[in-house]
Amino acid sequence: MGEIKVIAFDADDTLWENEIYFxxxxxxxxxxxxxxxxxxxxxxxxxxxxxKNLGAYGYGAKSFTLSMIETLxxxxxxxxxxxxxxxxxxxxxKVITHKVECLPNVEETLSxxxxxxxxxxxxxxxxxxxxxxxxxxxxxxxxDHIEIISEKDKNEYQRVINLLGISAAEFIMVGNSLKxxxxxxxxxxxxxxxxxxxxxxxxxxxxxxxxxxxxxxxINAIKELVNLIHQITH
Amino acid sequence: MGEIKVIAFDADDTLWENEIYFxxxxxxxxxxxxxxxxxxxxxxxxxxxxxKNLGAYGYGAKSFTLSMIETLxxxxxxxxxxxxxxxxxxxxxKVITHKVECLPNVEETLSxxxxxxxxxxxxxxxxxxxxxxxxxxxxxxxxDHIEIISEKDKNEYQRVINLLGISAAEFIMVGNSLKxxxxxxxxxxxxxxxxxxxxxxxxxxxxxxxxxxxxxxxINAIKELVNLIHQITH
Numbered sequence: 001m002g003e004i005k006v007i008a009f010d011a012d013d014t015l016w017e018n019e020i021y022f023x024x025x026x027x028x029x030x031x032x033x034x035x036x037x038x039x040x041x042x043x044x045x046x047x048x049x050x051x052k053n054l055g056a057y058g059y060g061a062k063s064f065t066l067s068m069i070e071t072l073x074x075x076x077x078x079x080x081x082x083x084x085x086x087x088x089x090x091x092x093x094k095v096i097t098h099k100v101e102c103l104p105n106v107e108e109t110l111s112x113x114x115x116x117x118x119x120x121x122x123x124x125x126x127x128x129x130x131x132x133x134x135x136x137x138x139x140x141x142x143x144d145h146i147e148i149i150s151e152k153d154k155n156e157y158q159r160v161i162n163l164l165g166i167s168a169a170e171f172i173m174v175g176n177s178l179k180x181x182x183x184x185x186x187x188x189x190x191x192x193x194x195x196x197x198x199x200x201x202x203x204x205x206x207x208x209x210x211x212x213x214x215x216x217x218x219i220n221a222i223k224e225l226v227n228l229i230h231q232i233t234h
Numbered sequence: 235m236g237e238i239k240v241i242a243f244d245a246d247d248t249l250w251e252n253e254i255y256f257x258x259x260x261x262x263x264x265x266x267x268x269x270x271x272x273x274x275x276x277x278x279x280x281x282x283x284x285x286k287n288l289g290a291y292g293y294g295a296k297s298f299t300l301s302m303i304e305t306l307x308x309x310x311x312x313x314x315x316x317x318x319x320x321x322x323x324x325x326x327x328k329v330i331t332h333k334v335e336c337l338p339n340v341e342e343t344l345s346x347x348x349x350x351x352x353x354x355x356x357x358x359x360x361x362x363x364x365x366x367x368x369x370x371x372x373x374x375x376x377x378d379h380i381e382i383i384s385e386k387d388k389n390e391y392q393r394v395i396n397l398l399g400i401s402a403a404e405f406i407m408v409g410n411s412l413k414x415x416x417x418x419x420x421x422x423x424x425x426x427x428x429x430x431x432x433x434x435x436x437x438x439x440x441x442x443x444x445x446x447x448x449x450x451x452x453i454n455a456i457k458e459l460v461n462l463i464h465q466i467t468h
Contacts, residue, residue, distance in 0.1 A: 056327075056331050058360065062291065062300060063296060065300060066299060066300065070323060082307055082310065082313075085307060086307050092300070093290075096290055096291065097290050126292065127292065127360070127382065127384045128291070128292030128384040131384055150365055
Protein backbone atom coordinates (compact mmCIF):
# COMPACT_ATOMS: atom_id res chain seq x y z
CA MET A 1 0.00 0.00 0.00
CA GLY A 2 0.91 3.64 -0.46
CA GLU A 3 3.01 5.84 1.74
CA ILE A 4 0.89 7.00 4.68
CA LYS A 5 2.24 10.18 6.26
CA VAL A 6 -0.53 11.48 8.50
CA ILE A 7 -3.05 9.71 10.72
CA ALA A 8 -5.85 11.98 11.84
CA PHE A 9 -8.20 11.22 14.71
CA ASP A 10 -11.65 12.42 15.58
CA ALA A 11 -11.80 13.27 19.29
CA ASP A 12 -15.30 12.90 20.81
CA ASP A 13 -16.15 9.18 21.23
CA THR A 14 -12.98 8.19 19.39
CA LEU A 15 -10.37 9.34 21.93
CA TRP A 16 -12.61 10.09 24.89
CA GLU A 17 -16.19 9.62 26.06
CA ASN A 18 -18.58 12.36 24.95
CA GLU A 19 -22.00 11.21 23.85
CA ILE A 20 -22.76 9.53 27.18
CA TYR A 21 -22.75 12.99 28.82
CA PHE A 22 -25.18 14.31 26.23
CA UNK A 23 -27.41 11.26 26.77
CA UNK A 24 -27.37 11.80 30.53
CA UNK A 25 -28.42 15.42 30.06
CA UNK A 26 -31.09 14.39 27.56
CA UNK A 27 -32.49 11.93 30.13
CA UNK A 28 -32.71 14.63 32.77
CA UNK A 29 -34.35 16.96 30.25
CA UNK A 30 -36.94 14.32 29.33
CA UNK A 31 -37.61 13.56 33.02
CA UNK A 32 -38.61 17.17 33.69
CA UNK A 33 -41.38 16.76 31.10
CA UNK A 34 -42.37 13.17 31.94
CA UNK A 35 -45.70 14.12 33.57
CA UNK A 36 -46.87 15.48 30.19
CA UNK A 37 -44.86 13.63 27.52
CA UNK A 38 -43.34 10.18 27.05
CA UNK A 39 -39.55 10.25 27.23
CA UNK A 40 -38.91 9.48 23.58
CA UNK A 41 -41.31 12.18 22.43
CA UNK A 42 -39.38 14.87 24.37
CA UNK A 43 -36.07 13.55 23.07
CA UNK A 44 -37.35 13.60 19.48
CA UNK A 45 -38.61 17.16 19.93
CA UNK A 46 -35.22 18.16 21.32
CA UNK A 47 -33.51 16.69 18.26
CA UNK A 48 -35.89 18.67 16.05
CA UNK A 49 -34.92 21.88 17.87
CA UNK A 50 -31.22 21.04 17.56
CA UNK A 51 -31.58 20.53 13.81
CA LYS A 52 -33.47 23.81 13.44
CA ASN A 53 -30.74 25.68 15.37
CA LEU A 54 -27.74 23.86 13.85
CA GLY A 55 -27.06 26.43 11.14
CA ALA A 56 -26.99 29.34 13.59
CA TYR A 57 -25.71 27.68 16.78
CA GLY A 58 -23.41 24.93 15.44
CA TYR A 59 -22.36 21.82 17.34
CA GLY A 60 -21.35 21.46 20.95
CA ALA A 61 -22.65 21.47 24.48
CA LYS A 62 -23.66 25.15 24.66
CA SER A 63 -25.84 24.89 21.56
CA PHE A 64 -27.31 21.69 22.96
CA THR A 65 -28.14 23.38 26.28
CA LEU A 66 -29.84 26.33 24.57
CA SER A 67 -31.88 23.89 22.47
CA MET A 68 -32.90 21.96 25.60
CA ILE A 69 -34.19 25.13 27.25
CA GLU A 70 -36.03 26.19 24.09
CA THR A 71 -37.68 22.77 23.82
CA LEU A 72 -38.59 22.73 27.51
CA UNK A 73 -40.37 26.07 27.09
CA UNK A 74 -42.15 24.92 23.94
CA UNK A 75 -43.35 21.59 25.33
CA UNK A 76 -43.94 22.64 28.94
CA UNK A 77 -45.62 25.98 28.17
CA UNK A 78 -47.03 27.71 31.22
CA UNK A 79 -46.32 24.67 33.38
CA UNK A 80 -42.57 25.24 33.26
CA UNK A 81 -41.20 26.13 36.69
CA UNK A 82 -37.89 27.88 37.49
CA UNK A 83 -36.79 24.57 39.03
CA UNK A 84 -37.23 22.78 35.71
CA UNK A 85 -35.21 25.40 33.84
CA UNK A 86 -32.51 25.11 36.48
CA UNK A 87 -32.45 21.31 36.19
CA UNK A 88 -31.98 21.53 32.43
CA UNK A 89 -29.38 24.31 32.68
CA UNK A 90 -27.41 22.28 35.24
CA UNK A 91 -27.66 19.18 33.07
CA UNK A 92 -26.15 21.18 30.19
CA UNK A 93 -23.46 22.59 32.45
CA LYS A 94 -22.43 19.06 33.37
CA VAL A 95 -21.90 18.27 29.68
CA ILE A 96 -19.61 21.30 29.42
CA THR A 97 -17.65 20.75 32.62
CA HIS A 98 -17.45 16.94 33.04
CA LYS A 99 -14.06 15.35 33.56
CA VAL A 100 -12.46 13.95 30.41
CA GLU A 101 -12.24 10.17 30.36
CA CYS A 102 -10.07 8.66 27.64
CA LEU A 103 -11.34 5.48 26.01
CA PRO A 104 -9.38 2.27 26.76
CA ASN A 105 -5.98 1.87 25.02
CA VAL A 106 -6.10 5.33 23.43
CA GLU A 107 -2.93 6.71 24.99
CA GLU A 108 -0.95 3.51 24.34
CA THR A 109 -2.06 3.48 20.70
CA LEU A 110 -1.16 7.13 20.09
CA SER A 111 2.21 6.70 21.81
CA UNK A 112 3.10 3.88 19.38
CA UNK A 113 1.74 5.50 16.21
CA UNK A 114 3.31 8.90 16.86
CA UNK A 115 6.76 7.34 16.43
CA UNK A 116 6.10 6.51 12.76
CA UNK A 117 3.46 9.01 11.66
CA UNK A 118 2.45 12.61 12.05
CA UNK A 119 -0.71 12.54 14.19
CA UNK A 120 -3.44 15.15 13.81
CA UNK A 121 -6.66 15.70 15.76
CA UNK A 122 -9.69 16.92 13.79
CA UNK A 123 -12.80 17.70 15.77
CA UNK A 124 -15.87 19.86 15.62
CA UNK A 125 -17.75 21.62 18.42
CA UNK A 126 -16.95 24.48 20.76
CA UNK A 127 -13.44 25.85 20.28
CA UNK A 128 -12.66 26.35 23.96
CA UNK A 129 -14.41 23.17 25.09
CA UNK A 130 -12.41 20.98 22.71
CA UNK A 131 -9.14 22.72 23.66
CA UNK A 132 -9.90 22.18 27.33
CA UNK A 133 -10.75 18.51 26.80
CA UNK A 134 -7.54 17.95 24.85
CA UNK A 135 -5.47 19.59 27.57
CA UNK A 136 -7.21 17.63 30.33
CA UNK A 137 -6.87 14.33 28.42
CA UNK A 138 -3.08 14.53 28.58
CA UNK A 139 -2.97 13.52 24.90
CA UNK A 140 -1.75 16.86 23.44
CA UNK A 141 1.86 15.68 23.33
CA UNK A 142 1.08 13.01 20.72
CA UNK A 143 -0.38 15.42 18.16
CA ASP A 144 1.55 17.51 15.66
CA HIS A 145 -1.46 19.55 14.73
CA ILE A 146 -4.98 20.26 15.99
CA GLU A 147 -7.93 21.35 13.87
CA ILE A 148 -11.15 22.45 15.55
CA ILE A 149 -13.63 23.16 12.78
CA SER A 150 -17.28 24.06 12.51
CA GLU A 151 -18.22 21.31 10.03
CA LYS A 152 -16.45 18.13 8.95
CA ASP A 153 -17.18 18.10 5.24
CA LYS A 154 -15.11 17.34 2.15
CA ASN A 155 -14.02 20.97 1.73
CA GLU A 156 -12.67 21.13 5.26
CA TYR A 157 -10.81 17.81 4.94
CA GLN A 158 -9.30 18.98 1.65
CA ARG A 159 -8.22 22.22 3.32
CA VAL A 160 -6.52 20.32 6.16
CA ILE A 161 -4.83 17.90 3.73
CA ASN A 162 -3.51 20.88 1.71
CA LEU A 163 -2.37 22.61 4.89
CA LEU A 164 -0.40 19.50 5.86
CA GLY A 165 1.27 19.54 2.44
CA ILE A 166 0.27 15.97 1.59
CA SER A 167 -2.08 14.20 -0.81
CA ALA A 168 -5.30 12.43 0.19
CA ALA A 169 -3.60 9.09 -0.54
CA GLU A 170 -1.13 9.83 2.25
CA PHE A 171 -3.86 10.53 4.80
CA ILE A 172 -5.79 8.21 7.14
CA MET A 173 -8.80 9.39 9.13
CA VAL A 174 -9.95 7.46 12.22
CA GLY A 175 -13.31 8.09 13.87
CA ASN A 176 -16.68 6.89 15.12
CA SER A 177 -18.96 8.92 12.85
CA LEU A 178 -19.63 7.59 9.36
CA LYS A 179 -21.07 10.94 8.35
CA UNK A 180 -18.27 13.17 9.65
CA UNK A 181 -15.15 11.03 9.93
CA UNK A 182 -15.46 8.33 7.29
CA UNK A 183 -17.46 9.32 4.19
CA UNK A 184 -15.87 12.74 3.42
CA UNK A 185 -12.18 11.67 3.60
CA UNK A 186 -13.02 8.37 1.86
CA UNK A 187 -14.62 10.28 -1.00
CA UNK A 188 -11.51 12.45 -1.32
CA UNK A 189 -9.36 9.36 -1.86
CA UNK A 190 -8.01 9.02 1.67
CA UNK A 191 -8.16 5.91 3.84
CA UNK A 192 -10.89 5.86 6.49
CA UNK A 193 -11.00 3.66 9.57
CA UNK A 194 -14.32 3.38 11.33
CA UNK A 195 -14.43 2.49 15.04
CA UNK A 196 -18.09 2.39 16.05
CA UNK A 197 -18.97 3.62 19.53
CA UNK A 198 -21.98 2.26 21.44
CA UNK A 199 -23.39 5.77 21.68
CA UNK A 200 -23.33 7.85 18.54
CA UNK A 201 -25.60 10.86 18.04
CA UNK A 202 -28.34 10.14 15.49
CA UNK A 203 -27.21 13.14 13.41
CA UNK A 204 -23.93 11.32 12.75
CA UNK A 205 -25.45 8.14 11.31
CA UNK A 206 -24.85 7.35 7.67
CA UNK A 207 -24.42 4.37 5.35
CA UNK A 208 -21.08 2.57 5.41
CA UNK A 209 -19.07 3.14 2.24
CA UNK A 210 -18.64 0.18 -0.11
CA UNK A 211 -15.49 -1.73 0.64
CA UNK A 212 -13.78 -0.80 -2.58
CA UNK A 213 -10.12 0.04 -3.20
CA UNK A 214 -9.17 -1.27 0.23
CA UNK A 215 -9.45 2.25 1.62
CA UNK A 216 -12.26 1.67 4.10
CA UNK A 217 -11.82 -0.41 7.24
CA UNK A 218 -13.94 -1.10 10.28
CA ILE A 219 -12.49 -2.28 13.59
CA ASN A 220 -14.09 -2.95 16.96
CA ALA A 221 -11.82 -0.90 19.15
CA ILE A 222 -8.78 1.34 18.99
CA LYS A 223 -6.58 -1.43 20.37
CA GLU A 224 -6.80 -3.07 16.91
CA LEU A 225 -5.54 0.07 15.19
CA VAL A 226 -1.76 -0.45 15.41
CA ASN A 227 -2.01 -3.86 13.73
CA LEU A 228 -4.34 -2.57 11.04
CA ILE A 229 -2.08 0.39 10.25
CA HIS A 230 0.84 -2.02 10.06
CA GLN A 231 -1.06 -4.14 7.51
CA ILE A 232 -2.11 -1.08 5.49
CA THR A 233 1.40 0.33 5.28
CA HIS A 234 3.32 -2.88 4.61
CA MET B 235 10.12 52.61 10.01
CA GLY B 236 10.53 48.86 9.60
CA GLU B 237 9.13 46.64 6.92
CA ILE B 238 5.50 45.87 7.75
CA LYS B 239 4.28 42.68 6.08
CA VAL B 240 1.03 41.79 7.80
CA ILE B 241 -1.83 43.92 9.12
CA ALA B 242 -4.17 41.98 11.39
CA PHE B 243 -7.65 43.13 12.35
CA ASP B 244 -9.88 42.31 15.22
CA ALA B 245 -13.43 41.72 13.95
CA ASP B 246 -16.15 42.50 16.53
CA ASP B 247 -16.52 46.30 16.92
CA THR B 248 -13.51 46.87 14.67
CA LEU B 249 -14.93 45.65 11.35
CA TRP B 250 -18.57 45.30 12.28
CA GLU B 251 -21.01 46.17 15.05
CA ASN B 252 -21.17 43.61 17.83
CA GLU B 253 -21.38 45.00 21.35
CA ILE B 254 -24.59 46.95 20.61
CA TYR B 255 -26.41 43.62 20.16
CA PHE B 256 -25.12 42.37 23.50
CA UNK B 257 -26.19 45.64 25.14
CA UNK B 258 -29.67 45.33 23.64
CA UNK B 259 -29.98 41.81 25.01
CA UNK B 260 -28.65 42.92 28.39
CA UNK B 261 -31.31 45.64 28.50
CA UNK B 262 -34.07 43.16 27.80
CA UNK B 263 -32.63 40.84 30.45
CA UNK B 264 -32.56 43.65 33.05
CA UNK B 265 -36.12 44.69 32.13
CA UNK B 266 -37.48 41.24 33.00
CA UNK B 267 -36.15 41.75 36.54
CA UNK B 268 -36.96 45.45 36.89
CA UNK B 269 -39.84 44.93 39.33
CA UNK B 270 -37.32 43.48 41.84
CA UNK B 271 -33.91 44.95 40.96
CA UNK B 272 -32.57 48.23 39.55
CA UNK B 273 -31.26 47.80 36.02
CA UNK B 274 -27.58 48.28 36.83
CA UNK B 275 -27.72 45.73 39.64
CA UNK B 276 -29.01 43.02 37.28
CA UNK B 277 -26.40 43.93 34.67
CA UNK B 278 -23.61 43.78 37.27
CA UNK B 279 -24.84 40.39 38.47
CA UNK B 280 -24.90 39.17 34.86
CA UNK B 281 -21.29 40.28 34.43
CA UNK B 282 -20.37 38.39 37.60
CA UNK B 283 -21.96 35.23 36.20
CA UNK B 284 -20.16 35.71 32.88
CA UNK B 285 -16.81 36.00 34.66
CA LYS B 286 -17.53 32.89 36.74
CA ASN B 287 -18.39 30.91 33.60
CA LEU B 288 -15.66 32.33 31.33
CA GLY B 289 -13.14 29.55 31.95
CA ALA B 290 -15.62 26.82 31.09
CA TYR B 291 -17.90 28.55 28.56
CA GLY B 292 -15.52 30.97 26.81
CA TYR B 293 -16.55 34.09 24.91
CA GLY B 294 -19.44 34.57 22.54
CA ALA B 295 -23.17 34.89 22.30
CA LYS B 296 -24.08 31.35 23.38
CA SER B 297 -22.08 31.62 26.60
CA PHE B 298 -23.64 35.02 27.19
CA THR B 299 -27.16 33.63 26.73
CA LEU B 300 -26.53 30.75 29.14
CA SER B 301 -25.18 33.24 31.70
CA MET B 302 -28.28 35.45 31.27
CA ILE B 303 -30.58 32.50 31.99
CA GLU B 304 -28.51 31.44 35.00
CA THR B 305 -28.59 34.98 36.41
CA LEU B 306 -32.32 35.32 35.76
CA UNK B 307 -32.93 32.15 37.77
CA UNK B 308 -30.64 33.26 40.59
CA UNK B 309 -32.08 36.78 40.93
CA UNK B 310 -35.70 36.02 40.09
CA UNK B 311 -35.98 32.83 42.15
CA UNK B 312 -39.49 31.41 42.33
CA UNK B 313 -40.89 34.50 40.63
CA UNK B 314 -39.38 33.56 37.28
CA UNK B 315 -42.07 32.75 34.72
CA UNK B 316 -41.66 30.75 31.48
CA UNK B 317 -42.34 34.03 29.65
CA UNK B 318 -39.30 35.65 31.27
CA UNK B 319 -37.04 32.75 30.32
CA UNK B 320 -38.37 32.94 26.78
CA UNK B 321 -37.72 36.69 26.61
CA UNK B 322 -34.12 36.20 27.70
CA UNK B 323 -33.59 33.21 25.38
CA UNK B 324 -34.97 35.20 22.45
CA UNK B 325 -32.79 38.18 23.34
CA UNK B 326 -29.76 35.88 23.23
CA UNK B 327 -30.91 34.34 19.97
CA LYS B 328 -31.01 37.83 18.43
CA VAL B 329 -27.35 38.32 19.37
CA ILE B 330 -26.51 35.08 17.56
CA THR B 331 -28.63 35.65 14.47
CA HIS B 332 -28.56 39.44 13.91
CA LYS B 333 -27.59 40.76 10.48
CA VAL B 334 -23.94 41.79 10.18
CA GLU B 335 -23.45 45.53 9.75
CA CYS B 336 -19.97 46.65 8.76
CA LEU B 337 -18.68 49.84 10.38
CA PRO B 338 -18.28 52.89 8.11
CA ASN B 339 -15.33 52.87 5.65
CA VAL B 340 -14.25 49.34 6.59
CA GLU B 341 -14.58 47.77 3.16
CA GLU B 342 -12.91 50.72 1.42
CA THR B 343 -9.99 50.64 3.88
CA LEU B 344 -9.44 46.90 3.52
CA SER B 345 -9.65 47.11 -0.27
CA UNK B 346 -6.82 49.68 -0.30
CA UNK B 347 -4.60 48.00 2.30
CA UNK B 348 -4.90 44.50 0.81
CA UNK B 349 -2.99 45.73 -2.26
CA UNK B 350 0.18 46.39 -0.25
CA UNK B 351 -0.07 44.08 2.75
CA UNK B 352 -1.16 40.61 3.72
CA UNK B 353 -4.36 41.10 5.77
CA UNK B 354 -5.32 38.74 8.58
CA UNK B 355 -8.41 38.60 10.79
CA UNK B 356 -7.91 37.54 14.41
CA UNK B 357 -11.02 37.17 16.52
CA UNK B 358 -12.27 35.30 19.54
CA UNK B 359 -15.72 33.90 20.24
CA UNK B 360 -17.81 31.14 18.75
CA UNK B 361 -16.14 29.43 15.81
CA UNK B 362 -19.26 29.08 13.67
CA UNK B 363 -20.69 32.48 14.61
CA UNK B 364 -17.52 34.33 13.60
CA UNK B 365 -17.28 32.35 10.35
CA UNK B 366 -20.89 33.19 9.56
CA UNK B 367 -20.40 36.88 10.33
CA UNK B 368 -17.30 37.03 8.12
CA UNK B 369 -19.15 35.36 5.25
CA UNK B 370 -22.16 37.64 5.62
CA UNK B 371 -19.97 40.77 5.87
CA UNK B 372 -18.65 40.23 2.35
CA UNK B 373 -15.13 41.00 3.65
CA UNK B 374 -13.63 37.47 3.30
CA UNK B 375 -12.02 38.33 -0.04
CA UNK B 376 -9.68 40.88 1.58
CA UNK B 377 -8.13 38.47 4.06
CA ASP B 378 -5.28 36.06 3.41
CA HIS B 379 -5.79 34.25 6.67
CA ILE B 380 -8.40 33.93 9.43
CA GLU B 381 -7.71 32.99 13.03
CA ILE B 382 -10.61 32.30 15.39
CA ILE B 383 -9.10 31.65 18.79
CA SER B 384 -10.36 31.08 22.32
CA GLU B 385 -8.22 33.76 24.00
CA LYS B 386 -6.21 36.68 22.61
CA ASP B 387 -3.11 36.55 24.75
CA LYS B 388 0.61 36.91 24.03
CA ASN B 389 1.07 33.18 23.42
CA GLU B 390 -1.65 33.12 20.80
CA TYR B 391 -0.33 36.22 19.01
CA GLN B 392 3.17 34.70 18.99
CA ARG B 393 1.75 31.49 17.54
CA VAL B 394 -0.01 33.42 14.75
CA ILE B 395 3.11 35.50 14.01
CA ASN B 396 5.19 32.30 13.78
CA LEU B 397 2.56 30.67 11.59
CA LEU B 398 2.75 33.64 9.21
CA GLY B 399 6.53 33.24 9.05
CA ILE B 400 7.25 36.83 10.07
CA SER B 401 8.69 38.64 13.08
CA ALA B 402 6.68 40.76 15.54
CA ALA B 403 8.31 43.89 14.07
CA GLU B 404 6.67 43.09 10.73
CA PHE B 405 3.19 42.80 12.26
CA ILE B 406 0.52 45.43 12.97
CA MET B 407 -2.60 44.65 15.00
CA VAL B 408 -5.68 46.88 14.72
CA GLY B 409 -8.57 46.68 17.16
CA ASN B 410 -10.92 48.25 19.69
CA SER B 411 -9.92 46.30 22.80
CA LEU B 412 -6.86 47.48 24.72
CA LYS B 413 -6.81 44.21 26.65
CA UNK B 414 -7.13 41.82 23.70
CA UNK B 415 -5.95 43.67 20.59
CA UNK B 416 -3.40 46.21 21.78
CA UNK B 417 -1.43 45.23 24.89
CA UNK B 418 -0.43 41.64 23.95
CA UNK B 419 0.94 42.38 20.43
CA UNK B 420 2.52 45.62 21.69
CA UNK B 421 4.34 43.68 24.42
CA UNK B 422 5.63 41.22 21.82
CA UNK B 423 7.26 44.07 19.90
CA UNK B 424 4.58 44.49 17.23
CA UNK B 425 2.84 47.74 16.31
CA UNK B 426 -0.66 48.19 17.77
CA UNK B 427 -3.31 50.59 16.50
CA UNK B 428 -6.19 51.28 18.82
CA UNK B 429 -9.55 52.40 17.39
CA UNK B 430 -11.90 52.90 20.34
CA UNK B 431 -15.55 51.97 19.84
CA UNK B 432 -18.34 53.72 21.73
CA UNK B 433 -19.44 50.42 23.15
CA UNK B 434 -16.75 48.12 24.46
CA UNK B 435 -17.47 45.32 26.92
CA UNK B 436 -16.13 46.13 30.40
CA UNK B 437 -14.07 42.91 30.40
CA UNK B 438 -12.00 44.38 27.53
CA UNK B 439 -10.97 47.59 29.31
CA UNK B 440 -7.33 48.10 30.17
CA UNK B 441 -4.75 50.88 30.51
CA UNK B 442 -3.34 52.36 27.32
CA UNK B 443 0.30 51.40 26.80
CA UNK B 444 2.90 54.14 27.15
CA UNK B 445 3.62 55.82 23.83
CA UNK B 446 7.15 54.53 23.60
CA UNK B 447 9.07 53.32 20.54
CA UNK B 448 6.41 54.75 18.24
CA UNK B 449 4.72 51.36 18.15
CA UNK B 450 1.40 52.34 19.70
CA UNK B 451 -1.12 54.56 17.93
CA UNK B 452 -4.68 55.62 18.61
CA ILE B 453 -7.02 56.87 15.91
CA ASN B 454 -10.67 57.90 16.01
CA ALA B 455 -11.99 55.80 13.16
CA ILE B 456 -10.87 53.27 10.58
CA LYS B 457 -11.00 55.92 7.86
CA GLU B 458 -7.76 57.36 9.33
CA LEU B 459 -5.98 54.00 9.03
CA VAL B 460 -4.67 54.18 5.47
CA ASN B 461 -2.92 57.49 6.14
CA LEU B 462 -1.48 56.28 9.44
CA ILE B 463 -0.14 53.06 7.86
CA HIS B 464 1.40 55.18 5.11
CA GLN B 465 3.18 57.28 7.74
CA ILE B 466 4.33 54.24 9.69
CA THR B 467 5.75 52.49 6.65
CA HIS B 468 7.42 55.49 4.97
